[in-house]
Amino acid sequence: MAVARFASIVFDCKDPAELARFWAALVGGEAAVTGEEFVAVRTTRGWIAAMQVPDYRPPTWGDAAVPKQMHIDLSVDDLDQAEAEAVRLGARLVSDQPAPDRYRIFLDPAGHPFCLSIQIPD
Known part of the structure; x- marks a missing residue:
């Protein structure tokens, strides 16, 4: 029996909006949660997110x-x-x-x- 379910993949980056646009276009999806430091893309298979990291x-x-x-x-x-x-x-x-x-x-x-x-x- 599984202990957990897949939730998301989160990538560190310098520009979350740019990276989220790339992944949304590549795998199909849309930015569903957006902010200056974090953007999450909802896809039919789960979430891909981008998080801003200082000095990435x-x-x-x-x-x-x-x-x-x-x-x-x-x-x-x-x-x-x-x-x-x-x-x-x-x-x-x-x-x-x-x-x-x-x-x-x-x-x-x-x-x-x-x-x-x-x-x-x-």
Whole structure:
């Protein structure tokens, strides 16, 4: 039996409104709770929030100077199409792509890593 239910993912960042807009557009959703230091996006699968942190330093992908701490995997039907849309929305494709035919690694506008992965058949 589960002890808890998923509530949200909260990303530290410099600009919560900008990061919330990115995630709302990428996964579908709308800002439902907004403030200067915190914005929460409601999606059909849960909440993604952005919280302002003083002196925020983004993770350095592939370098341990500032560890990634966590990342999100998102399932897609078409990697090329999803990549183009993610980049259009403000994501940055990282240079090191170990398995670009199966998944692609990006950084969101605040520098958090996430992956777009092809759907695994049921």
